[in-house]
Amino acid sequence: MTNVQPGWYDDGSGTMRWWDGNAWTEQVQPAAAPAPAPGIGGVFDRIQAEANAGAQPRSAAAGMSYVVLQVVLKEKFFGTGSGNLTELERAINQQAALGYRLHTITTSSSGSTGFGGGDRIQATMVFEKLV
Template structure:
């Protein structure tokens, strides 16, 4: 990616909790969003896709693709 580009694209794999429901690493997603906001970007688009695969101890994996747009 060129430095200072108009857009940034990041992919994060969300892992299901071992016990219970929901994602076990939402803080990673939050940190990525906040880090880009600190650099002058806003979240433009987010899409998700289920990989359908299980980890070593179970749990689905969801791939989140985040597109950030530089604020002028």
């Protein structure tokens, strides 16, 4: 018997796996990234890693019914199609697999154009646990 709370843990193989409080699930994410590179490149790597972590599927805290995820959407530097809809679909479907439905989604603009000239958009999604 275990008293380990649900959360992301190393499953012993170097992979972070979701522990639901009783057993390992099929939900995995890459192990923690190595220390970011110094300089401006390291800053961008850290920002992207933090944005990706905010979109990871997770269950609500004990006694809670809602989960909030944030996804940073961005313009593609070159070519067409940013993949933003695919990124939103991925986040929504991963939460649905955990038994949640999308309750609310809002977007906000950062007001910053970045290197590629495209504005950064943040999508905040509220998921409700299905009972």
